[in-house]
Amino acid sequence: MTSATYDTKYAIETRNMHIYYGAFRAVKDVSFGIERNKITALIGPSGCGKSTVLRSFNRMNDLIPGARTEGEVLYHGQNLYAPDVDAVQVRREIGMVFQKPNPFPKSIYDNIAYGPRINGWKGSKAEMDELVERALRGAALWDEVKDDLKKSGLALSGGQQQRLCIARALAVEPEMILMDEPCSALDPISTLKIEELMFELRQNYTIVIVTHNMQQAARASDYTAFFLMDKDDRAGQLIEYDTTSNIFQNPKDKRTEEYISGRFG
Amino acid sequence: MADQVQASAQRAIAAQRAERVVDLRKRPRIGESIIQTTLFACGFISIFTTIGIVFVLFEESLAFFADPAVTLVEFFTNTVWQPRIEQFGILPLVNATLMVAFIAMGVALPLGLGTAIYLSEYASERARAILKPVIELLAGIPTVVYGYFALTFVTPILRGVFGQDVVSVYNVMSAGLVVGVLITPIVATLSEDALSAVPGRLRQASFGLGATRWETAIRIVVPAALSGILAASIVAMSRAIGETMVVALAAGASPNLTWNPFEPAETMTGHIARISGGDLSYGSIDYKSIFAIGLVLFFITLGLNIASRQIVRRFREVYD
Numbered sequence: 413m414t415s416a417t418y419d420t421k422y423a424i425e426t427r428n429m430h431i432y433y434g435a436f437r438a439v440k441d442v443s444f445g446i447e448r449n450k451i452t453a454l455i456g457p458s459g460c461g462k463s464t465v466l467r468s469f470n471r472m473n474d475l476i477p478g479a480r481t482e483g484e485v486l487y488h489g490q491n492l493y494a495p496d497v498d499a500v501q502v503r504r505e506i507g508m509v510f511q512k513p514n515p516f517p518k519s520i521y522d523n524i525a526y527g528p529r530i531n532g533w534k535g536s537k538a539e540m541d542e543l544v545e546r547a548l549r550g551a552a553l554w555d556e557v558k559d560d561l562k563k564s565g566l567a568l569s570g571g572q573q574q575r576l577c578i579a580r581a582l583a584v585e586p587e588m589i590l591m592d593e594p595c596s597a598l599d600p601i602s603t604l605k606i607e608e609l610m611f612e613l614r615q616n617y618t619i620v621i622v623t624h625n626m627q628q629a630a631r632a633s634d635y636t637a638f639f640l641m642d643k644d645d646r647a648g649q650l651i652e653y654d655t656t657s658n659i660f661q662n663p664k665d666k667r668t669e670e671y672i673s674g675r676f677g
Numbered sequence: 678m679a680d681q682v683q684a685s686a687q688r689a690i691a692a693q694r695a696e697r698v699v700d701l702r703k704r705p706r707i708g709e710s711i712i713q714t715t716l717f718a719c720g721f722i723s724i725f726t727t728i729g730i731v732f733v734l735f736e737e738s739l740a741f742f743a744d745p746a747v748t749l750v751e752f753f754t755n756t757v758w759q760p761r762i763e764q765f766g767i768l769p770l771v772n773a774t775l776m777v778a779f780i781a782m783g784v785a786l787p788l789g790l791g792t793a794i795y796l797s798e799y800a801s802e803r804a805r806a807i808l809k810p811v812i813e814l815l816a817g818i819p820t821v822v823y824g825y826f827a828l829t830f831v832t833p834i835l836r837g838v839f840g841q842d843v844v845s846v847y848n849v850m851s852a853g854l855v856v857g858v859l860i861t862p863i864v865a866t867l868s869e870d871a872l873s874a875v876p877g878r879l880r881q882a883s884f885g886l887g888a889t890r891w892e893t894a895i896r897i898v899v900p901a902a903l904s905g906i907l908a909a910s911i912v913a914m915s916r917a918i919g920e921t922m923v924v925a926l927a928a929g930a931s932p933n934l935t936w937n938p939f940e941p942a943e944t945m946t947g948h949i950a951r952i953s954g955g956d957l958s959y960g961s962i963d964y965k966s967i968f969a970i971g972l973v974l975f976f977i978t979l980g981l982n983i984a985s986r987q988i989v990r991r992f993r994e995v996y997d
């Protein structure tokens with residue numbers, strides 16, 4: 413069971429990844445693998461490159477002019493940055509949830525149906541209804557909105573909007589879901605709901621989450637990766653990567669310990 | 678000891694403060710009043726001018742309709758406009774105006790919206806920096822140049838393509854196409870403003886779901902900017918309706934009720950320009966008729982303006 417190759421063991425694996433914004437190297441030499449069907453938290457002080465690393469997993473950095481990735485990011489044995497890989501295709505496999513809820517100014521239903529539709533979905537109306545319901549249930553939002561699917565997505569509360577965004581990501585049936593500080597704009601109750609949701613989603617998806625909230629990382633993730641900016645060239649580095657309990661209970665690197673105990677960052 | 682000295686000094690200061698005479702009465706500020714009056718006058722002059730124009734339009738139009746040769750009903754239903762034989766039916770003029778405007782919109786909407794989408798969704802910083810000024814330059818070309826362009830460039834092409842006997846020398850199509858080019862910058866720049874105002878996080882969300890640039894532009898950004906695009910179209914439409922020089926030069930000088938865009942026809946503005954350019958005797962019925970046409974034009978553009986405001990207010994998406 414554990415004898416599988418790297419390619420199948422990890423949902424995604426980076427090898428000597430460097431990410432540049434123009435001439436500035438924001439992330440250097442990151443090599444690690446994200447475990448399948450687990451929740452992996454990326455933590456570290458502001459500006460250390462967590463979002464940059466997260467976005468490299470589904471090539472969202474491509475949208476930033478001047479951004480460039482070196483090294484390999486392997487997904488199902490393919491380098492996502494190989495010249496013949498289509499970024500659009502990658503994003504259909506690996507979905508994303510953003511820091512600030514960003515529903516489309518469309519109805520709840522159309523927000524969810526958007527992804528399948530652009531992916532060439534060819535089913536009946538009834539099948540789409542079913543898909544929408546499944547996605548909303550998956551994001552633990554169905555009961556709150558089932559009577560009003562025609563309502564604008566913008567008319568929901570912040571926490572509901574974020575769950576709508578998760579449902580929207582689920583509807584394209586990705587393998588992985590990336591979340592960049594998905595709870596930072598939410599109240600504690602909504603935050604707990606999203607965390608519970610992550611635990612449920614873990615059965616079917618691999619989840620990577622960026623968070624500034626140490627308690628959240630500690631209680632809601634299986635693995636934790638700690639990043640820190642190199643003092644000399646200001647490039648973000650992976651300092652330590654381990655199970656969450658190891659990172660929080662007996663970190664091997666002094667800098668990790670200092671960070672999680674709140675001594676710097 | 679030092680403490681005591683300090684404490685008594687503080688008490689003294691406090692006492693002084695309490696006794697200080699504070700004068701809070703209003704002071705005359707002459708400069709401020711002058712500026713306020715001047716600014717008010719500036720605002721008032723533009724309002725006054727508008728009121729003046731509308732007043733003149735109404736007054737002369739009333740005089741026109743008071744003439745026994747015309748009635749209000751006839752004005753709006755008669756299909757012949759021949760002042761010489763006292764036939765004053767505005768329909769041929771309105772029809773020509775609308776034909777020009779619709780042909781123009783047929784050109785300007787796809788061209789302008791396409792340009793706007795390119796600029797806001799595809800163009801690099803550099804391409805944008807070059808293209809935007811060029812488009813604005815296009816809007817600065819005097820309309821008489823466009824008129825000559827229609828007459829000496831577009832019309833010959835139309836006649837070459839569709840046949841000399843199908844397309845008249847003066848025709849609505851040529852004028853409409855060129856007015857379309859003329860209003861394209863309006864559609865393009867105003868729509869681009871609307872598209873650029875759509876928050877970037879909606880695009881991110883769409884790309885994140887595996888949408889292409891085109892899918893994102895057409896299915897997310899354009900619908901989110903729809904109110905602005907509609908408003909831009911209406912502004913462009915009223916510009917097309919009001920455009921005079923191109924139609925005066927290229928569309929012909931015969932008020933002609935026709936659906937055939939290859940025939941000559943005369944728009945409301947074209948007619949006003951021709952009649953006022955000729956020697957009109959002040960107070961004649963011809964002279965008064967152009968004010969009635971002007972009033973109709975005024976109401977059409979006013980209506981469009983109100984419609985565009987309503988659309989912007991009603992359909993604007995509010996993102997916190």
Ligand SMILES: Nc1ncnc2c1ncn2[C@@H]1O[C@H](COP(=O)(O)OP(=O)(O)OP(=O)(O)O)[C@@H](O)[C@H]1O
Pocket residue numbers: 433438456457458459460461462463464465476624648
């Ligand atoms: N679009 C960009 N263009 C240029 N530089 C960028 C861009 N985005 C991020 N950077 C730089 O890359 C580095 C890493 O940024 P990143 O956003 O990944 O950090 P982060 O760890 O997510 O920080 P935070 O916790 O504040 O979100 C920073 O130095 C930042 O200034």
Ligand SMILES: [Mg+2]
Pocket residue numbers: 462463464592622
């Ligand atoms: Mg970040």
